[in-house]
Amino acid sequence: MEKIKIAIAKGRLAKYSISLLEEIGINCNVLKEDNRKLVFHLPENNLEVILLKAQDVPTYVEHGVVDMGIVGKDTLMEMERQLYEVLDLKFGKCKFSVAGRLMEGNGKKHLRVATKYPNVAKKYFAEKGQSVEIIRQEGSVELAPIMGLTDVIVDIVETGRTLKENGLVILEDIADLSARLVLNKVSFKTKKKEITAIIDLIGEKVG
């Protein structure tokens, strides 16, 4: 049996990812211990789990240093890496949306857009034929329209509460998002048996 390496995105998806692995019969106790380790060996299951910042998961998978990864569709859309995206894990559901103050943004000749996802925003507006100026943000993007830096924002929206509390509304939806199981293109071929076994188990769980 070949050892399989799995990268899991830290942050809001990590908890769900770990319980998913537990549900398919993988003992993940070492992952839940409160320490600063980033690489976890699970010899019983012939697995190695590594915890990465979400944006690094597609990169690690593409380069083949890990065989598979669990990461949000938002990150995948932004990074556009060469990998196989095989399963919708159906947790971490949210949307990519355009939001702004009511009545603003629509019908404007040139939009200014604040976002943490410049690539997604650029592509979306290019497809619509809307000319835009993208302003990349690191922190709370909701601030940008409030403070008058931009007309709208492109961001992931889970409940819409943050938007509402800041006086913003969703103007358009771009895409539905959720966590995905992604594979390195070579690993899927060379370790087909081991990887297919994991996909099938996960597939059954998430339906």
Place this chain on the structure above:
Amino acid sequence: MPEGVQDLLIDDCIYRRNIEDKLMEGFEKAGYMEVSTPTLEYYDIFTKDYLASNGEKMFKLIDSNGSILVLRPDCTVPMARMVASKMRDFVYPLKLCYVQNIFRIDEEQAGKKREFRQAGVEIFGIKSHRADVEIIITAIERLKDLGLNNFQIDIGQVKLLKGILDTLAIEEEEEEKFVYHIENKNFIALDQMVEDIEASEDTKLILRKIPRLFGAPEEVFKEVQQLPFTDVMLEAVEELKKVCSSIEAYGLGQYISVDLGMVTSLKYYNSIIFKGFTRDLGSMILSGGRYDGLMEDFGMECSATGFAFVVNKITKALKIQENIEVKRKKHILLLEGKEGNDRIPEIVKVLREEGHIVEIALLEDWEDVLEYSRRRKVDEILKVDEAGNLKVPEELGGVVYGEN
């Protein structure tokens, strides 16, 4: 230094030359003849289709007369240009091989090389599957010869997917999306798209199934039997089967697998395509396929098929497998003495002919000579005595060379 390029220091050059020499010697022994195309080509020799998917990745320069030049982004297109313009009258099949640098702009900070070496072969003028078989066998034999372990050649068939998509009444844009999702085995998006199109249940089933049909040839072909393929598709599969069974008959079946959902971004491929990899490295080490239509772009009707190894990837895989070994030559450092130096040219010649590395010491100080010898891993320090004999220096024992 610019991103994506690299200096190769001593050992890396030794490995590269060693690997390339072995590859080229192997190609030559299989009847391929070496050719070389220039680093600069006109932008215009690449077709619109090719430019649409790869144009942005080319390094471009402006010639003094205003025409656009590119640094060789691909070996196959220039090969086709060369054959169509200069080698029409040669005897066919024309079997050519090369090792050349490729230049491609990739996204910055993605850890990808922007200059790399490809060693490959092309066969021009054979329409039958036997040429595809021949080049795949060549690839397998070369990798075996290099001592690479756990490698696999994955074979696909462009005609199959094309055969399905042609039956669908969909826009080109949508077709591209299908291809994209199949290429990326994005089962989620693909299943969604299949739901939404107007097509027979049979077609939908095939579209959903196709990216999942990969693995050992016999298993995949067995699964195909269960599917409602049309005659066009079956014919495409039949070609693939023939290729596989010929390779199996040659005794190399263990190295191949098939992927019916294999897609390539290079639009000139029109039939059998293949990619090679090893489980120890997460990226491709070779790729190739048949490109019968490409020669028409250069005004010559001619079937063609070929592949190229990515030399740096192979080197990397061999290193990971700790399988890279270059036979070390004996290294001799020759000191000049007070007398007898007139014998040195003859002695150097003889020793070099025996296959040793022979250096005449340029350092004067004994301690410096020792330090140099230690760090360069010199095997023997020798000098010529008054009588013209080759000896180990007095400080190291003084015996006559060959008697120790």
